[in-house]
Amino acid sequence: MTLPIPPQRSADLWILRQPPLGTCTGELDLTELDAAEQSRAGTCRREAGRLLYSSAHVGLRRLLSAYLGTDPRSLRLGRDTCPCCDEPHGRPVLDSPDAPLHFSLSHSNGMALIGIAPVPIGVDVEKVPTAETVRVCTPALHPREQGEVAAERQDAVAFGQLWTRKEAYLKGLGTGLGRPLSVDYLGADPTLRPAAWKVIDVPCGPQHVAAAALYGTARARVRVHWLAMECLYKHNPEALDHERSLLTELAA
Known part of the structure; x- marks a missing residue:
């Protein structure tokens, strides 16, 4: 079972x-994870966190294997160099010099978001923040973003959407939060955002906010799909063929 690699200026996003x-009506196949992923899953103290981490990473591997036509266990995942310090903790990458795909993974409070593209991509999903989180985090933002938050009267959904745009962009860069939040503008005005990136808000339900950042394209077409949990169970390798239902398509 294979999936077509997204064409240039486009990306596939998968929401789990x-x-x-x-x-759950089945069991995840954790043998598809590497030793580091299995160890990390084992350190999650809460069952909900352990299930989310495991299903998100099994989902990532099954999707990558479907695009690349290979076994999930054969995939070697690594890290690119960080643009801030040249250390190997930048964007997650396929450990292959000729890999045709870039990817990004985010998970939070019962939801995961996976991005697949032929160019660098970053994604982020978060639970809608509390008013206290908005208050504490706003001073770290770009000055223009701080003004927008104030104008919105610290609306939690608007702030959360701004935050996911910022995190998606920083993940796409490969710096993560190692780059100060105040440097780049990812606010409501798309014309003021970083010119080399297309940043798109992703609909994912009333309790979460999400965004994706795609590198080097003036016009991005993003297809958003639901990834059913049943696709990730043991002895169910072909389920992805039947559960790949299109949620929506975003053009920006």
Whole structure:
């Protein structure tokens, strides 16, 4: 089973919503994860966190294997060099010099978002923040963004959407939060955002906000899909063929 690699100036986004604990009808195949991923899953103290981490990473590997036509266990994932310090903790990458795909993964409070593209990409999903989070985090933003938050009267959804745009962009750069939040503008005016990146808000339901950042394209076409939990169970390798339902398509 294979999926077509997204063409230039486009990306595929996959949203995975974790079912309530105790309602899963199958078992994840954790043998598809490498030793580091299995160890990280084992350190999650709460069952919900362990399930989300495991399903997100199994989902990432199954998707990459479907695009590349290979076994999930054969994939070697690594890190690019960080633009801030040249250390190997930048963007996650396929450990292959001729890999045709870039990817990004984010998960938070019962939801995961996976981005697949032929160019560098960053994605972020977050639960809608509390008013206290908005208050504490706003001073770290770009001055123009701070003004927008004030004008919105610290609206939590608007702030959360801004925050995911910023994190998606920083993940795409490969710096993460190692780059100061105040440097780049990712606010409501697209014309003032970094010119080399297209940053898009991603609809994902009332309790979460999400965004994707795609490098080097003046016009990006992003297809957003739901990834069903059943696609990730053991002995169900072909489920992705049947569960790949198109949610929406975004053009920007």
